[in-house]
Amino acid sequence: MAFSTLLASSLRPTLAALHWAACRQCRGLSTPQGSEPSLNLGGIFPPLATPFSPTQEVDYAQLEGNLHRYASISFRGLVVLGSNGEYPYLASRERVEVVSCVRRALPRDRLLLAGSGCESTQATIEMTASMAEAGADAALVVTPCYYRGAMTTAALVHHYTEVGDASPIPVVLYSVPANTGLDLPMEAVITLAQHPNIIGIKDSGGDITRMALMVHKTRQEDFQVLAGSASFLLASYAVGASGGVCALANVLGDPLCQLDHLCRKGQWQEARDLQYRLIEPNMAVTRRFGIPGLKKAMEWFGYYGGPCRAPLAPLSPAQVEELRSTFSANGWL
Amino acid sequence: MAFSTLLASSLRPTLAALHWAACRQCRGLSTPQGSEPSLNLGGIFPPLATPFSPTQEVDYAQLEGNLHRYASISFRGLVVLGSNGEYPYLASRERVEVVSCVRRALPRDRLLLAGSGCESTQATIEMTASMAEAGADAALVVTPCYYRGAMTTAALVHHYTEVGDASPIPVVLYSVPANTGLDLPMEAVITLAQHPNIIGIKDSGGDITRMALMVHKTRQEDFQVLAGSASFLLASYAVGASGGVCALANVLGDPLCQLDHLCRKGQWQEARDLQYRLIEPNMAVTRRFGIPGLKKAMEWFGYYGGPCRAPLAPLSPAQVEELRSTFSANGWL
């Protein structure tokens, strides 16, 4: 029986839907100023790691296996081919196939956000269209960055406006300075928030002042701010973020959904205790050991990790040990 | 009638004390793990601007005038000669005199934290002793930074251990990378938190993940974490900080104490709305326009601002206009 059938026959999505509806009343998180967002991004999204076979081919069977395991976790949806999906290492064709595969396995009530950013505006428009056709609910569009010295506010506003105009699906901005060396400027975010087809931003920079200011300055718009990392998820919720796209959710999906739940219910003390235990594991699978660390940790929690594509290198035994002790010291192993 | 007499005869400190006692029950902020801190740093501290006359002499009368005006605000205490006090522009003698002057004017129930950091360990030890003698309750010791390439974790731990050992008063670490180009490393903080005479840190870097991790990793110690800027005060409280040392408190002391109060009571929604309105004014009097901007804004709110010492330059008329519009756009003017 296929994964999607399994899911369709379960009650979990329905329960989850009730859960979210109930939580709209929770006083913990900020309530929208006016009408509901066109596409509710509230909740946790794992940015899926892309499984490769030992020969570094995309392993679709393992991908479906992981999706099956994630089905019992109350994620709001999935990000496919974000930075943690090694998208720069996939050919255009592969990028679309991976999204198609995930869409087939994913129940319709789960959102599929597909990374579609390319360096040129034209290529981004085309990739976004392909992602829409492959079933994505929204496109996650990373800032072009190779010519970062020329990526002025004006240039970026123009780029995203063109993409937003052309896209058949809503667009989510994506700022990830650790990878791009570029912060999408605040003025650009505020301007772009007014575009009817641009509905939010994933910000991975970790500057909480910037997060708060983005929420504040876009409150009149149909625009949602997502934390780009588990390390500052509670703080982001505290200043008004709607959800989080967290690499660590590939490994510790349930605790992250629980943290989301506690914040929504205003149980900040419990939330804080949970947040504390997630910081070091999160830093280990992002800044410290990157995707090779993320995939290694996934294996300890029952998921398929496998190799990365080169030039990303596997961890040394000493690094594996350090990674493992980070998880055990915080009570996860 | 002197300022200190005025304060002594009022009931305000007593009320404030009751207020804090009550708030220990508030569920909003984290409760200490074990016993009470040796010196409770919970609350808001303005890092006093140092008033200069038109000829750039320290103006002690204006300093007392400002202290008088601050007396009605429920600050936990004052920081004297932090970065906003232009301490690098004061001679050693002047630094001690300013602290003595403030001590005379300040009621004993308000804490006086005096900046005593110098580049060399020996000079820091001597300045800290002078500050203690001048009446400081604790010393705020900025990281030495000129040889930042050599300021390893080991060197900094040694420096602060020597200072902590020698100091007659408790020591608060001070990390302010915008000025020093140096983050006090996390490992150093964790090690130094175990020193019996090192009771906390003021961190102005704004990295909320780091703030959370510092709270988490020092919870077993008599150690408190203070946010070094108003921009991320709410978020810092959300992750367990004890208080804030905020340049903006020279200007908007009451709203900042109100924000502190809301967070302690767990009224996060109201806190958030207030926090939003404080970010842009805070950025304007720190990163954007610095101390000249801070002093200009102080004048609009009834305090003495006056000139900075050179090479800090006064704002241009256009900059004054921009500064003013930042305050008015957020409803403060």
Place this chain on the structure above:
Amino acid sequence: MAFSTLLASSLRPTLAALHWAACRQCRGLSTPQGSEPSLNLGGIFPPLATPFSPTQEVDYAQLEGNLHRYASISFRGLVVLGSNGEYPYLASRERVEVVSCVRRALPRDRLLLAGSGCESTQATIEMTASMAEAGADAALVVTPCYYRGAMTTAALVHHYTEVGDASPIPVVLYSVPANTGLDLPMEAVITLAQHPNIIGIKDSGGDITRMALMVHKTRQEDFQVLAGSASFLLASYAVGASGGVCALANVLGDPLCQLDHLCRKGQWQEARDLQYRLIEPNMAVTRRFGIPGLKKAMEWFGYYGGPCRAPLAPLSPAQVEELRSTFSANGWL
């Protein structure tokens, strides 16, 4: 009559060959330690701008026109699809077609270095093979950079070793931190210089100490160091570099070849006077105004410039004026 025929019937290449042979005796530049390099990279290479039509299609006719105009300049060769060729904006197919087009137009005694770097090792290997097939004499392989936190010395050595092993043509390393946010580490360069199929590096970082150290530490190898920008060309020659890949050579090819010539002959005083006049124009067409500035300046010197692909934006009239005055103030217009 085609460009290649024109060139074939001229004597210029032969004269140029004589010129270089004579210059081997020049005492100005360093002589190789032992045997001659397998592929002599000594001299100036313009990193060709890629001409686009008003609709942003590759304009092959204009490309051939520019090549025709460059034929009278004593370049050592051309770089095709370096950073200034907007390679991240070209599809794989376009990248190969552009190289094929240039190869057809270029006489065999001019070197064609083709940019073939991709993010993944496998894609880089494939693109390098395609470039070889399209007629490139060597491949210029930029550092992969999206996961820069994971691009350790070991990972980069592994990447380039795989590429060098697989490549049918010699490989030139390419470090351009302004675009990639990544310096190829010195240890990696020294190790890779020993690979028989890795023959040099283009370094655009401008750190002259690093340039000197690279020359020094690879002197026993068949390895040549190329300056990646006209701003520090003379200084690079002074510390032993073999040549330069200079964006400004798209505009001021003759003066750059003259600078090369003066350095080789040891006429440092004249070289210095020429170098001085090239710095500001070079900064204007690189760091200051980027490729849109480069293409605009090309038009003033008789070349086709045309638009860039989006999101690179055209200069404003004020920027054009500033660019122009930089060239005129230095006596070029």
Place this chain on the structure above:
Amino acid sequence: MAFSTLLASSLRPTLAALHWAACRQCRGLSTPQGSEPSLNLGGIFPPLATPFSPTQEVDYAQLEGNLHRYASISFRGLVVLGSNGEYPYLASRERVEVVSCVRRALPRDRLLLAGSGCESTQATIEMTASMAEAGADAALVVTPCYYRGAMTTAALVHHYTEVGDASPIPVVLYSVPANTGLDLPMEAVITLAQHPNIIGIKDSGGDITRMALMVHKTRQEDFQVLAGSASFLLASYAVGASGGVCALANVLGDPLCQLDHLCRKGQWQEARDLQYRLIEPNMAVTRRFGIPGLKKAMEWFGYYGGPCRAPLAPLSPAQVEELRSTFSANGWL
């Protein structure tokens, strides 16, 4: 017999004077555009390390001993209390005493450049006057940096203009971003070069394009550019610098003066071979191991090194070993 007497009775200064006179004819370095500089800074200056006793007191006897040993080296002069002199760790009184001590020991034909920079303009003016009184020939004034965000071109031009106006001795600008986190902006340098009492700059940043452009843009002025480090000395001379202030000259004074000599005579090939061997030792006593490394290396070459003031920490045995091997691998030990 005192050191100064020894020097006065020797012929060495006279020979050195002849040497420099002869070299004015050398075609290697650039000749001044018009008249001679008011104070010729051409040549090598060691920025003296300040000797401390085991109890970290200034050790004047060891200082004189080192000066005695330096007397046989054809330095143009000495820098006293530059960054390598640990000036931020000396009290004002000590700074003046050290300069007085050096002046007494130094023959009048050697230049004494004294570091007099402080954070405030007023303190810098006073310290500069004290240095003049103590016998300094010129003042080396580092950029104030604690409020680096506010140190705009305008603020810095104002600061240095005030200092230049007030100073009884010529002023040399000093930009050392590794310590200050601040590059003195090019526009500030160009403007300040026109001040009649500002005669040059020591630039330690190592950006050779900037060095060349500074020489180029100030050629009409009485202004000389000094390289701030031995690593890029040859390259700086190649682009027109007048001399060098090199930490390594505390250790390898003769080779650096020889490099200066070779560059002046236009013997670039020999110069290059010497430059290569100096880079790694220089990096080891600056960026890599800092002043503790510099002082350790001094001991191997017959000078007094001794401890640094805390918080600068002594090298570990492993670091000493690494430092030593750097010198031996380059043929100096």
